[in-house]
Amino acid sequence: MSVPAGHGASVRIETCGKTFADGTRALEPATLDIARGETLVLLGPSGCGKTTMLRIIAGLELPDAGGRVLFDDNDMTSVPIERRNVGMVFQSYALFPNMSVADNIGYGLKIRGMARQERAARVAELVALTNISGLENRRVDQLSGGQRQRVALARAVAIRPGILLLDEPLTALDAALRDRLRGELNRLLRSLGITTIYVTHDQSEAMELGDRIVVMQKGTIAQIGTPREIYFKPKNRFVAEFIGAANIIEAPVENGDLVLPGGRQPIGGEASQTTAVAMIRPETIRIVEEGAAPLSGTIDSVSFVGDRQRMLVSGASDKVLTVDAPNTVKAQAGERIGLLIAAEVVRLLPPENRG
Protein backbone atom coordinates (compact mmCIF):
# COMPACT_ATOMS: atom_id res chain seq x y z
CA MET A 1 0.00 0.00 0.00
CA SER A 2 1.17 3.51 -0.73
CA VAL A 3 0.28 4.70 2.76
CA PRO A 4 3.30 5.66 4.87
CA ALA A 5 3.77 3.52 7.96
CA GLY A 6 1.77 5.29 10.65
CA HIS A 7 0.79 4.72 14.27
CA GLY A 8 -1.69 2.31 15.65
CA ALA A 9 -2.59 -1.20 14.74
CA SER A 10 -3.36 -2.87 11.46
CA VAL A 11 -6.78 -4.46 11.18
CA ARG A 12 -7.90 -7.56 9.34
CA ILE A 13 -11.42 -8.87 9.28
CA GLU A 14 -11.90 -12.34 7.87
CA THR A 15 -15.23 -13.62 6.54
CA CYS A 16 -17.12 -11.52 9.06
CA GLY A 17 -20.86 -11.71 8.48
CA LYS A 18 -23.65 -10.69 10.79
CA THR A 19 -27.11 -12.16 11.10
CA PHE A 20 -29.28 -10.63 13.79
CA ALA A 21 -31.43 -12.60 16.19
CA ASP A 22 -34.55 -11.87 14.16
CA GLY A 23 -32.91 -13.46 11.10
CA THR A 24 -32.06 -10.32 9.12
CA ARG A 25 -28.69 -10.51 7.39
CA ALA A 26 -27.00 -7.18 8.05
CA LEU A 27 -23.64 -8.13 6.59
CA GLU A 28 -22.59 -10.86 4.17
CA PRO A 29 -19.27 -12.49 5.10
CA ALA A 30 -16.63 -9.92 4.18
CA THR A 31 -12.85 -9.84 4.29
CA LEU A 32 -10.95 -6.59 4.54
CA ASP A 33 -7.42 -5.44 5.38
CA ILE A 34 -6.67 -2.06 6.83
CA ALA A 35 -3.05 -0.97 6.97
CA ARG A 36 -1.37 0.64 9.96
CA GLY A 37 -2.03 4.38 9.86
CA GLU A 38 -4.51 4.20 7.02
CA THR A 39 -7.82 6.07 6.98
CA LEU A 40 -10.47 3.77 5.57
CA VAL A 41 -13.99 5.01 4.89
CA LEU A 42 -16.99 2.70 4.88
CA LEU A 43 -19.47 4.38 2.54
CA GLY A 44 -22.98 3.44 1.58
CA PRO A 45 -26.67 4.20 1.96
CA SER A 46 -28.40 3.44 5.25
CA GLY A 47 -28.90 -0.26 5.82
CA CYS A 48 -25.88 -1.27 3.73
CA GLY A 49 -24.07 -2.87 6.68
CA LYS A 50 -21.37 -0.25 7.19
CA THR A 51 -22.23 0.47 10.81
CA THR A 52 -22.49 -3.26 11.53
CA MET A 53 -19.00 -3.74 10.14
CA LEU A 54 -17.68 -0.90 12.31
CA ARG A 55 -19.37 -2.35 15.38
CA ILE A 56 -17.81 -5.74 14.69
CA ILE A 57 -14.37 -4.15 14.50
CA ALA A 58 -15.12 -2.18 17.69
CA GLY A 59 -16.21 -5.28 19.58
CA LEU A 60 -19.79 -4.10 20.07
CA GLU A 61 -21.12 -6.92 17.87
CA LEU A 62 -19.89 -10.47 17.55
CA PRO A 63 -19.49 -11.70 13.96
CA ASP A 64 -21.33 -14.86 12.91
CA ALA A 65 -19.44 -18.11 13.46
CA GLY A 66 -16.41 -18.34 11.18
CA GLY A 67 -15.66 -14.63 11.25
CA ARG A 68 -12.44 -13.34 12.79
CA VAL A 69 -11.20 -9.90 13.73
CA LEU A 70 -7.43 -9.39 13.98
CA PHE A 71 -5.51 -6.37 15.25
CA ASP A 72 -1.81 -6.58 14.34
CA ASP A 73 -2.33 -10.30 13.64
CA ASN A 74 -3.73 -10.95 17.15
CA ASP A 75 -7.15 -12.58 17.18
CA MET A 76 -9.50 -10.14 18.93
CA THR A 77 -12.78 -11.75 17.92
CA SER A 78 -13.93 -12.61 21.44
CA VAL A 79 -12.19 -9.73 23.24
CA PRO A 80 -14.76 -7.22 24.57
CA ILE A 81 -14.52 -3.59 23.45
CA GLU A 82 -13.09 -2.42 26.78
CA ARG A 83 -9.94 -4.46 26.17
CA ARG A 84 -9.46 -3.63 22.48
CA ASN A 85 -7.91 -0.19 23.04
CA VAL A 86 -10.04 1.45 20.37
CA GLY A 87 -11.20 5.06 20.40
CA MET A 88 -14.76 5.49 19.25
CA VAL A 89 -16.82 8.53 18.26
CA PHE A 90 -20.54 7.83 18.16
CA GLN A 91 -23.09 9.52 15.94
CA SER A 92 -24.86 10.83 19.05
CA TYR A 93 -21.41 11.43 20.68
CA ALA A 94 -22.42 9.54 23.87
CA LEU A 95 -20.86 12.19 26.12
CA PHE A 96 -21.51 11.57 29.80
CA PRO A 97 -24.04 14.16 31.05
CA ASN A 98 -22.89 13.66 34.64
CA MET A 99 -19.33 14.80 33.92
CA SER A 100 -17.71 18.07 32.86
CA VAL A 101 -15.98 18.39 29.49
CA ALA A 102 -12.57 17.81 31.09
CA ASP A 103 -13.82 14.76 33.01
CA ASN A 104 -15.30 13.34 29.83
CA ILE A 105 -11.99 13.70 28.00
CA GLY A 106 -10.04 12.33 30.95
CA TYR A 107 -12.36 9.39 31.70
CA GLY A 108 -10.48 6.83 29.64
CA LEU A 109 -7.20 7.95 31.22
CA LYS A 110 -8.71 7.65 34.71
CA ILE A 111 -9.81 4.10 33.88
CA ARG A 112 -6.23 3.38 32.86
CA GLY A 113 -5.05 4.57 36.25
CA MET A 114 -3.15 7.62 35.02
CA ALA A 115 -2.10 9.97 37.85
CA ARG A 116 -4.16 13.12 38.27
CA GLN A 117 -1.45 15.56 37.17
CA GLU A 118 -0.45 13.60 34.12
CA ARG A 119 -4.10 13.27 33.21
CA ALA A 120 -4.70 17.00 33.49
CA ALA A 121 -1.75 17.62 31.18
CA ARG A 122 -3.03 15.19 28.58
CA VAL A 123 -6.54 16.68 28.76
CA ALA A 124 -5.09 20.18 28.28
CA GLU A 125 -3.16 18.91 25.26
CA LEU A 126 -6.34 17.57 23.65
CA VAL A 127 -8.38 20.63 24.52
CA ALA A 128 -5.81 22.68 22.61
CA LEU A 129 -5.68 20.20 19.73
CA THR A 130 -9.45 20.22 19.22
CA ASN A 131 -9.92 23.97 19.77
CA ILE A 132 -12.21 23.83 22.77
CA SER A 133 -10.18 25.94 25.22
CA GLY A 134 -12.36 27.60 27.83
CA LEU A 135 -14.99 24.89 27.81
CA GLU A 136 -13.22 22.50 30.20
CA ASN A 137 -15.57 23.04 33.13
CA ARG A 138 -18.76 23.24 31.13
CA ARG A 139 -21.42 20.63 31.43
CA VAL A 140 -22.15 18.63 28.33
CA ASP A 141 -25.66 20.06 27.91
CA GLN A 142 -24.19 23.56 27.74
CA LEU A 143 -22.29 22.78 24.52
CA SER A 144 -23.28 23.32 20.90
CA GLY A 145 -23.36 20.43 18.44
CA GLY A 146 -19.95 21.27 17.00
CA GLN A 147 -18.41 21.56 20.45
CA ARG A 148 -19.84 18.20 21.47
CA GLN A 149 -18.37 16.65 18.37
CA ARG A 150 -14.92 17.99 19.29
CA VAL A 151 -15.20 16.78 22.87
CA ALA A 152 -16.21 13.32 21.64
CA LEU A 153 -13.20 13.26 19.34
CA ALA A 154 -10.84 14.50 22.06
CA ARG A 155 -12.16 11.83 24.45
CA ALA A 156 -11.66 9.06 21.90
CA VAL A 157 -8.14 10.19 20.98
CA ALA A 158 -7.01 10.89 24.59
CA ILE A 159 -6.40 7.23 25.36
CA ARG A 160 -3.96 6.89 22.43
CA PRO A 161 -6.05 4.13 20.86
CA GLY A 162 -4.60 1.67 18.39
CA ILE A 163 -7.54 2.27 16.11
CA LEU A 164 -9.90 5.21 15.87
CA LEU A 165 -13.48 4.39 14.91
CA LEU A 166 -15.91 7.09 13.83
CA ASP A 167 -19.58 6.37 13.22
CA GLU A 168 -21.10 9.19 11.13
CA PRO A 169 -19.48 11.78 13.41
CA LEU A 170 -20.63 14.79 11.38
CA THR A 171 -24.14 13.71 10.43
CA ALA A 172 -25.84 15.40 13.38
CA LEU A 173 -24.46 18.84 12.40
CA ASP A 174 -25.81 21.44 10.00
CA ALA A 175 -24.29 21.72 6.53
CA ALA A 176 -21.97 24.73 6.98
CA LEU A 177 -20.53 23.44 10.24
CA ARG A 178 -20.16 19.99 8.74
CA ASP A 179 -17.99 21.35 5.92
CA ARG A 180 -15.76 23.25 8.32
CA LEU A 181 -15.38 20.40 10.76
CA ARG A 182 -14.65 18.01 7.91
CA GLY A 183 -11.58 20.05 7.03
CA GLU A 184 -10.49 20.22 10.67
CA LEU A 185 -11.06 16.53 11.13
CA ASN A 186 -9.02 15.78 8.03
CA ARG A 187 -6.05 17.79 9.31
CA LEU A 188 -6.34 16.19 12.75
CA LEU A 189 -6.43 12.65 11.36
CA ARG A 190 -3.44 13.36 9.12
CA SER A 191 -1.43 14.80 12.01
CA LEU A 192 -2.28 11.87 14.29
CA GLY A 193 -1.46 9.33 11.62
CA ILE A 194 -3.50 6.73 13.49
CA THR A 195 -5.38 3.83 11.87
CA THR A 196 -8.88 5.21 11.33
CA ILE A 197 -12.12 3.64 10.20
CA TYR A 198 -14.78 6.14 9.31
CA VAL A 199 -18.41 5.35 8.54
CA THR A 200 -20.49 7.77 6.50
CA HIS A 201 -23.24 7.95 3.90
CA ASP A 202 -21.86 11.24 2.57
CA GLN A 203 -19.67 10.76 -0.49
CA SER A 204 -17.89 14.11 -0.21
CA GLU A 205 -16.84 13.24 3.35
CA ALA A 206 -15.58 9.89 2.10
CA MET A 207 -13.65 11.50 -0.77
CA GLU A 208 -11.96 14.10 1.38
CA LEU A 209 -11.06 11.92 4.36
CA GLY A 210 -10.40 8.48 2.97
CA ASP A 211 -7.09 7.00 1.85
CA ARG A 212 -9.32 4.22 0.59
CA ILE A 213 -13.06 3.94 0.37
CA VAL A 214 -15.11 0.78 0.78
CA VAL A 215 -18.43 1.25 -1.01
CA MET A 216 -21.07 -1.00 0.49
CA GLN A 217 -24.39 -2.11 -0.89
CA LYS A 218 -26.98 -4.33 0.77
CA GLY A 219 -24.53 -5.95 3.18
CA THR A 220 -21.81 -6.61 0.62
CA ILE A 221 -18.68 -4.76 -0.44
CA ALA A 222 -19.37 -3.27 -3.88
CA GLN A 223 -15.88 -1.82 -4.42
CA ILE A 224 -12.69 -0.98 -2.55
CA GLY A 225 -10.37 1.67 -3.91
CA THR A 226 -8.83 5.11 -3.57
CA PRO A 227 -11.22 8.05 -3.98
CA ARG A 228 -9.93 8.50 -7.55
CA GLU A 229 -10.43 4.87 -8.46
CA ILE A 230 -13.92 4.86 -7.02
CA TYR A 231 -14.83 8.04 -8.86
CA PHE A 232 -13.25 7.44 -12.23
CA LYS A 233 -13.36 3.66 -12.40
CA PRO A 234 -16.50 2.48 -10.67
CA LYS A 235 -16.90 -1.24 -10.94
CA ASN A 236 -20.64 -1.21 -11.38
CA ARG A 237 -23.67 0.91 -11.85
CA PHE A 238 -24.43 1.17 -8.13
CA VAL A 239 -21.00 2.64 -7.33
CA ALA A 240 -21.14 4.96 -10.37
CA GLU A 241 -24.49 6.37 -9.37
CA PHE A 242 -23.82 6.54 -5.62
CA ILE A 243 -20.57 8.51 -6.02
CA GLY A 244 -21.18 11.83 -7.72
CA ALA A 245 -23.43 12.34 -10.74
CA ALA A 246 -23.22 9.92 -13.63
CA ASN A 247 -24.79 9.47 -17.05
CA ILE A 248 -25.37 5.79 -17.67
CA ILE A 249 -26.04 4.86 -21.27
CA GLU A 250 -27.01 1.44 -22.58
CA ALA A 251 -26.67 1.28 -26.35
CA PRO A 252 -25.60 -0.96 -29.25
CA VAL A 253 -21.96 -0.84 -30.35
CA GLU A 254 -20.60 -0.90 -33.90
CA ASN A 255 -16.87 -0.93 -34.67
CA GLY A 256 -16.06 0.36 -31.17
CA ASP A 257 -18.56 3.22 -31.37
CA LEU A 258 -21.71 3.65 -29.28
CA VAL A 259 -24.60 4.08 -31.70
CA LEU A 260 -26.80 6.82 -30.28
CA PRO A 261 -29.76 8.85 -31.61
CA GLY A 262 -27.55 11.96 -31.71
CA GLY A 263 -24.57 10.36 -33.47
CA ARG A 264 -21.76 7.91 -32.81
CA GLN A 265 -19.59 8.13 -29.72
CA PRO A 266 -16.21 6.38 -29.74
CA ILE A 267 -15.50 4.26 -26.68
CA GLY A 268 -12.32 2.46 -25.77
CA GLY A 269 -13.94 -0.96 -25.88
CA GLU A 270 -13.19 -4.10 -27.83
CA ALA A 271 -14.18 -4.18 -31.51
CA SER A 272 -16.14 -7.37 -31.03
CA GLN A 273 -18.60 -5.81 -28.56
CA THR A 274 -22.20 -5.47 -29.73
CA THR A 275 -23.75 -3.65 -26.75
CA ALA A 276 -22.34 -1.67 -23.85
CA VAL A 277 -23.28 0.01 -20.60
CA ALA A 278 -21.24 3.21 -20.49
CA MET A 279 -20.78 5.74 -17.70
CA ILE A 280 -19.85 9.33 -18.47
CA ARG A 281 -19.30 11.91 -15.71
CA PRO A 282 -21.11 15.23 -16.40
CA GLU A 283 -17.95 17.35 -16.10
CA THR A 284 -16.09 15.30 -18.74
CA ILE A 285 -18.46 16.33 -21.51
CA ARG A 286 -17.46 19.46 -23.47
CA ILE A 287 -20.03 21.69 -25.11
CA VAL A 288 -18.95 22.70 -28.66
CA GLU A 289 -20.53 24.08 -31.87
CA GLU A 290 -22.95 21.73 -33.53
CA GLY A 291 -20.98 19.72 -36.10
CA ALA A 292 -17.67 20.07 -34.26
CA ALA A 293 -18.31 16.79 -32.46
CA PRO A 294 -19.68 13.41 -33.61
CA LEU A 295 -22.48 13.65 -31.07
CA SER A 296 -25.09 16.42 -31.01
CA GLY A 297 -28.22 17.31 -29.05
CA THR A 298 -30.54 20.08 -27.84
CA ILE A 299 -30.19 21.92 -24.54
CA ASP A 300 -33.34 21.45 -22.44
CA SER A 301 -32.33 23.64 -19.52
CA VAL A 302 -29.37 25.49 -18.03
CA SER A 303 -28.99 25.96 -14.28
CA PHE A 304 -26.28 28.37 -13.24
CA VAL A 305 -24.90 27.37 -9.82
CA GLY A 306 -21.93 29.76 -9.61
CA ASP A 307 -18.80 27.71 -10.03
CA ARG A 308 -20.30 25.83 -12.99
CA GLN A 309 -23.52 25.43 -14.90
CA ARG A 310 -25.52 22.23 -15.13
CA MET A 311 -27.21 21.55 -18.48
CA LEU A 312 -29.69 18.88 -19.42
CA VAL A 313 -29.25 17.80 -23.03
CA SER A 314 -31.81 15.71 -24.93
CA GLY A 315 -31.63 14.05 -28.33
CA ALA A 316 -28.04 12.86 -27.98
CA SER A 317 -28.88 9.66 -26.12
CA ASP A 318 -32.24 8.00 -25.52
CA LYS A 319 -32.08 9.46 -22.03
CA VAL A 320 -31.45 13.09 -21.08
CA LEU A 321 -27.72 13.69 -20.49
CA THR A 322 -26.45 15.78 -17.60
CA VAL A 323 -23.54 18.04 -18.53
CA ASP A 324 -21.51 20.22 -16.16
CA ALA A 325 -20.03 23.04 -18.26
CA PRO A 326 -17.61 25.76 -17.09
CA ASN A 327 -19.44 28.94 -16.04
CA THR A 328 -17.94 30.81 -19.01
CA VAL A 329 -19.71 28.77 -21.68
CA LYS A 330 -22.57 30.74 -23.25
CA ALA A 331 -25.46 28.53 -24.20
CA GLN A 332 -29.21 28.73 -23.86
CA ALA A 333 -32.10 26.34 -23.60
CA GLY A 334 -33.35 25.29 -27.05
CA GLU A 335 -29.94 25.68 -28.69
CA ARG A 336 -28.47 22.82 -30.77
CA ILE A 337 -24.94 21.93 -29.66
CA GLY A 338 -22.23 19.35 -30.14
CA LEU A 339 -21.05 17.14 -27.29
CA LEU A 340 -17.35 16.30 -27.30
CA ILE A 341 -16.54 13.26 -25.18
CA ALA A 342 -13.06 11.74 -25.20
CA ALA A 343 -13.07 7.95 -25.55
CA GLU A 344 -10.86 7.65 -22.40
CA VAL A 345 -13.46 9.22 -20.09
CA VAL A 346 -16.13 6.73 -21.09
CA ARG A 347 -16.15 4.04 -18.43
CA LEU A 348 -17.63 0.73 -19.51
CA LEU A 349 -19.61 -1.05 -16.82
CA PRO A 350 -20.38 -4.74 -16.73
CA PRO A 351 -23.81 -5.45 -18.18
CA GLU A 352 -25.79 -6.45 -15.11
CA ASN A 353 -29.11 -6.15 -13.45
CA ARG A 354 -29.84 -2.82 -11.90
CA GLY A 355 -29.50 -2.39 -8.18
Place this chain on the structure above:
Amino acid sequence: MRDRLIFTGQLLFTLLVAAFLVVPAILSISAGVTVNYFRGISSGVTLQWVFQVWELYAGTILLSFVVAFATLVLTLVAGVPAAYALHVRGGRLSRIIEEVITLPLAIPGLAIALALLFTYQGFGDFRRSWLFILTGHVIYTMPFMVRSVMAVFATIDIKTLDEGAASLGATPWRRFRDVIVPNAVPGILAGSLMVVTLSLGEFNLTWMLHTPLTKTLPIGLADSYASMRLEVASAYTLIFFVMIIPLLVAMQMFADQEQKR
Protein backbone atom coordinates in the same frame (compact mmCIF):
# COMPACT_ATOMS: atom_id res chain seq x y z
CA MET B 1 -65.27 42.49 36.20
CA ARG B 2 -65.96 39.19 34.49
CA ASP B 3 -62.34 38.10 34.96
CA ARG B 4 -62.59 38.91 38.64
CA LEU B 5 -65.69 36.80 38.97
CA ILE B 6 -64.02 33.87 37.28
CA PHE B 7 -60.95 34.26 39.48
CA THR B 8 -63.05 34.34 42.65
CA GLY B 9 -64.97 31.29 41.50
CA GLN B 10 -61.79 29.36 40.82
CA LEU B 11 -60.27 30.42 44.14
CA LEU B 12 -63.36 29.26 46.03
CA PHE B 13 -63.36 25.96 44.22
CA THR B 14 -59.67 25.40 44.95
CA LEU B 15 -60.18 26.22 48.63
CA LEU B 16 -63.14 23.88 48.75
CA VAL B 17 -61.13 21.00 47.31
CA ALA B 18 -58.26 21.74 49.69
CA ALA B 19 -60.67 21.82 52.62
CA PHE B 20 -62.18 18.54 51.45
CA LEU B 21 -58.74 16.96 51.71
CA VAL B 22 -57.41 18.74 54.79
CA VAL B 23 -60.37 19.15 57.18
CA PRO B 24 -60.76 15.43 58.02
CA ALA B 25 -57.08 15.22 58.77
CA ILE B 26 -57.24 18.29 61.00
CA LEU B 27 -60.32 16.98 62.81
CA SER B 28 -58.62 13.67 63.41
CA ILE B 29 -55.45 15.29 64.64
CA SER B 30 -57.31 17.70 66.91
CA ALA B 31 -59.23 14.78 68.38
CA GLY B 32 -55.89 13.33 69.37
CA VAL B 33 -55.12 16.28 71.66
CA THR B 34 -58.62 16.70 73.12
CA VAL B 35 -59.35 15.47 76.66
CA ASN B 36 -62.75 14.12 75.65
CA TYR B 37 -63.72 14.10 72.00
CA PHE B 38 -67.44 13.76 72.64
CA ARG B 39 -67.49 16.88 74.77
CA GLY B 40 -65.41 18.71 72.22
CA ILE B 41 -62.35 20.92 72.48
CA SER B 42 -63.95 22.72 75.47
CA SER B 43 -63.04 19.71 77.58
CA GLY B 44 -59.44 20.82 77.36
CA VAL B 45 -56.26 20.09 75.43
CA THR B 46 -53.87 17.36 76.46
CA LEU B 47 -50.88 15.39 75.27
CA GLN B 48 -51.68 12.38 77.42
CA TRP B 49 -53.03 10.36 74.49
CA VAL B 50 -49.94 11.06 72.49
CA PHE B 51 -47.73 9.86 75.32
CA GLN B 52 -49.92 6.81 75.77
CA VAL B 53 -49.60 5.94 72.10
CA TRP B 54 -45.87 6.44 72.24
CA GLU B 55 -45.60 4.13 75.20
CA LEU B 56 -47.72 1.45 73.58
CA TYR B 57 -46.52 1.70 70.01
CA ALA B 58 -42.94 3.03 70.01
CA GLY B 59 -41.76 -0.43 68.94
CA THR B 60 -44.29 -0.54 66.10
CA ILE B 61 -43.25 2.87 64.85
CA LEU B 62 -39.60 1.94 64.96
CA LEU B 63 -40.26 -1.33 63.15
CA SER B 64 -42.18 0.53 60.46
CA PHE B 65 -39.16 2.66 59.66
CA VAL B 66 -36.84 -0.32 59.79
CA VAL B 67 -39.09 -2.15 57.31
CA ALA B 68 -39.40 0.93 55.05
CA PHE B 69 -35.65 1.51 54.82
CA ALA B 70 -34.82 -2.15 54.49
CA THR B 71 -37.36 -2.27 51.64
CA LEU B 72 -35.67 0.75 50.09
CA VAL B 73 -32.23 -0.84 50.34
CA LEU B 74 -33.43 -4.09 48.77
CA THR B 75 -35.35 -2.41 45.93
CA LEU B 76 -32.29 -0.27 45.21
CA VAL B 77 -29.84 -3.15 45.24
CA ALA B 78 -32.04 -5.40 43.11
CA GLY B 79 -34.16 -2.88 41.20
CA VAL B 80 -31.56 -0.54 39.72
CA PRO B 81 -29.36 -3.26 38.17
CA ALA B 82 -32.55 -5.03 37.04
CA ALA B 83 -33.78 -1.89 35.30
CA TYR B 84 -30.37 -1.50 33.63
CA ALA B 85 -30.30 -5.10 32.47
CA LEU B 86 -33.89 -5.03 31.21
CA HIS B 87 -33.29 -1.80 29.31
CA VAL B 88 -29.98 -2.74 27.72
CA ARG B 89 -30.97 -6.31 26.87
CA GLY B 90 -34.38 -5.50 25.42
CA GLY B 91 -36.21 -8.17 23.49
CA ARG B 92 -39.17 -10.34 24.34
CA LEU B 93 -37.76 -12.00 27.46
CA SER B 94 -37.05 -8.61 29.04
CA ARG B 95 -40.62 -7.56 28.31
CA ILE B 96 -42.01 -10.64 29.97
CA ILE B 97 -39.82 -10.16 33.04
CA GLU B 98 -40.87 -6.53 33.23
CA GLU B 99 -44.52 -7.56 33.17
CA VAL B 100 -43.96 -10.13 35.90
CA ILE B 101 -42.27 -7.52 38.09
CA THR B 102 -45.20 -5.16 37.49
CA LEU B 103 -47.86 -7.77 38.27
CA PRO B 104 -48.12 -7.01 42.03
CA LEU B 105 -49.63 -3.64 41.08
CA ALA B 106 -52.65 -5.34 39.57
CA ILE B 107 -53.06 -8.18 42.08
CA PRO B 108 -54.88 -7.36 45.35
CA GLY B 109 -52.49 -7.18 48.29
CA LEU B 110 -54.56 -9.85 50.04
CA ALA B 111 -53.88 -12.31 47.25
CA ILE B 112 -50.14 -11.67 47.39
CA ALA B 113 -50.22 -12.10 51.14
CA LEU B 114 -52.11 -15.38 50.82
CA ALA B 115 -49.60 -16.64 48.28
CA LEU B 116 -46.75 -15.76 50.63
CA LEU B 117 -48.46 -17.46 53.55
CA PHE B 118 -48.95 -20.63 51.51
CA THR B 119 -45.39 -20.60 50.31
CA TYR B 120 -43.69 -19.97 53.65
CA GLN B 121 -46.05 -21.63 56.11
CA GLY B 122 -43.45 -24.33 56.75
CA PHE B 123 -40.78 -21.80 57.75
CA GLY B 124 -42.07 -20.83 61.17
CA ASP B 125 -39.20 -18.60 62.26
CA PHE B 126 -39.25 -16.67 59.04
CA ARG B 127 -43.05 -16.46 59.14
CA ARG B 128 -42.91 -14.95 62.63
CA SER B 129 -40.10 -12.46 62.01
CA TRP B 130 -40.39 -8.95 60.56
CA LEU B 131 -38.47 -10.22 57.50
CA PHE B 132 -41.74 -11.77 56.34
CA ILE B 133 -43.37 -8.34 56.15
CA LEU B 134 -40.24 -7.04 54.47
CA THR B 135 -40.59 -9.72 51.79
CA GLY B 136 -44.16 -8.61 51.05
CA HIS B 137 -43.18 -4.95 50.90
CA VAL B 138 -40.29 -5.62 48.52
CA ILE B 139 -42.57 -7.55 46.15
CA TYR B 140 -45.17 -4.80 46.30
CA THR B 141 -42.82 -1.81 45.85
CA MET B 142 -40.30 -3.27 43.39
CA PRO B 143 -42.23 -2.26 40.24
CA PHE B 144 -42.21 1.38 41.35
CA MET B 145 -38.42 1.39 41.59
CA VAL B 146 -37.79 -0.55 38.38
CA ARG B 147 -40.31 1.46 36.36
CA SER B 148 -39.12 4.89 37.45
CA VAL B 149 -35.48 4.00 36.78
CA MET B 150 -36.36 2.53 33.38
CA ALA B 151 -38.32 5.68 32.52
CA VAL B 152 -35.12 7.72 32.99
CA PHE B 153 -33.07 5.26 30.94
CA ALA B 154 -35.55 5.62 28.09
CA THR B 155 -34.94 9.38 27.93
CA ILE B 156 -31.12 9.42 27.93
CA ASP B 157 -30.05 6.63 25.52
CA ILE B 158 -28.23 4.77 28.27
CA LYS B 159 -27.16 2.05 25.86
CA THR B 160 -24.93 4.36 23.83
CA LEU B 161 -23.54 5.94 27.00
CA ASP B 162 -22.70 2.44 28.18
CA GLU B 163 -21.00 1.63 24.89
CA GLY B 164 -19.13 4.95 25.05
CA ALA B 165 -17.77 4.12 28.51
CA ALA B 166 -16.90 0.61 27.37
CA SER B 167 -14.94 1.97 24.39
CA LEU B 168 -12.85 3.98 26.86
CA GLY B 169 -11.90 0.80 28.70
CA ALA B 170 -14.41 0.72 31.56
CA THR B 171 -15.46 -2.70 32.82
CA PRO B 172 -19.20 -3.38 33.28
CA TRP B 173 -18.98 -2.59 37.00
CA ARG B 174 -17.11 0.70 36.40
CA ARG B 175 -19.66 1.66 33.76
CA PHE B 176 -22.50 0.94 36.13
CA ARG B 177 -20.90 2.97 38.89
CA ASP B 178 -19.50 5.92 36.89
CA VAL B 179 -22.06 6.38 34.15
CA ILE B 180 -25.28 4.40 34.58
CA VAL B 181 -26.13 5.17 38.21
CA PRO B 182 -25.18 8.89 38.19
CA ASN B 183 -27.35 9.43 35.12
CA ALA B 184 -30.25 7.50 36.63
CA VAL B 185 -30.31 9.58 39.83
CA PRO B 186 -33.62 11.38 39.10
CA GLY B 187 -35.37 8.05 38.54
CA ILE B 188 -33.69 6.48 41.57
CA LEU B 189 -34.83 9.37 43.79
CA ALA B 190 -38.39 9.29 42.47
CA GLY B 191 -38.48 5.53 42.94
CA SER B 192 -37.06 5.78 46.49
CA LEU B 193 -39.68 8.34 47.46
CA MET B 194 -42.43 6.04 46.22
CA VAL B 195 -40.98 2.96 47.90
CA VAL B 196 -40.55 4.56 51.33
CA THR B 197 -43.99 6.18 51.41
CA LEU B 198 -45.72 3.09 50.06
CA SER B 199 -43.98 0.86 52.57
CA LEU B 200 -44.81 3.16 55.52
CA GLY B 201 -48.47 3.37 54.54
CA GLU B 202 -49.01 -0.20 53.28
CA PHE B 203 -51.97 -1.89 54.98
CA ASN B 204 -53.51 -4.67 52.81
CA LEU B 205 -50.55 -6.99 52.63
CA THR B 206 -49.19 -6.18 56.03
CA TRP B 207 -52.52 -6.85 57.72
CA MET B 208 -52.34 -10.44 56.49
CA LEU B 209 -48.63 -10.91 57.15
CA HIS B 210 -48.22 -9.37 60.60
CA THR B 211 -48.11 -11.12 63.95
CA PRO B 212 -48.87 -9.43 67.29
CA LEU B 213 -45.16 -8.84 67.61
CA THR B 214 -44.53 -7.56 64.09
CA LYS B 215 -46.81 -4.61 63.50
CA THR B 216 -46.21 -1.55 61.36
CA LEU B 217 -47.70 1.96 61.68
CA PRO B 218 -50.95 1.37 59.75
CA ILE B 219 -51.55 -1.94 61.51
CA GLY B 220 -51.01 -0.28 64.87
CA LEU B 221 -53.47 2.42 63.82
CA ALA B 222 -56.15 -0.13 62.96
CA ASP B 223 -55.40 -1.90 66.21
CA SER B 224 -55.81 1.23 68.28
CA TYR B 225 -59.07 2.21 66.57
CA ALA B 226 -60.44 -1.23 67.19
CA SER B 227 -59.41 -1.61 70.78
CA MET B 228 -58.92 1.81 72.38
CA ARG B 229 -60.51 5.19 72.89
CA LEU B 230 -61.02 7.26 69.77
CA GLU B 231 -58.70 9.91 71.22
CA VAL B 232 -55.86 7.40 71.37
CA ALA B 233 -56.34 6.37 67.76
CA SER B 234 -56.42 10.04 66.75
CA ALA B 235 -53.25 10.71 68.67
CA TYR B 236 -51.80 7.85 66.69
CA THR B 237 -52.74 9.61 63.45
CA LEU B 238 -51.03 12.72 64.77
CA ILE B 239 -47.82 10.80 65.38
CA PHE B 240 -48.07 9.25 61.93
CA PHE B 241 -48.27 12.71 60.35
CA VAL B 242 -45.45 14.10 62.43
CA MET B 243 -43.24 11.18 61.38
CA ILE B 244 -44.01 10.99 57.71
CA ILE B 245 -44.45 14.60 56.60
CA PRO B 246 -40.91 15.82 57.36
CA LEU B 247 -39.60 12.72 55.65
CA LEU B 248 -41.65 13.39 52.52
CA VAL B 249 -40.70 17.06 52.44
CA ALA B 250 -37.02 16.23 52.86
CA MET B 251 -37.03 13.69 50.05
CA GLN B 252 -38.98 16.02 47.78
CA MET B 253 -36.50 18.84 48.42
CA PHE B 254 -33.61 16.51 47.78
CA ALA B 255 -35.19 15.43 44.50
CA ASP B 256 -35.82 19.04 43.43
CA GLN B 257 -32.25 19.98 44.15
CA GLU B 258 -30.95 17.06 42.16
CA GLN B 259 -33.08 18.03 39.15
CA LYS B 260 -31.82 21.61 39.25
CA ARG B 261 -28.19 20.56 39.35
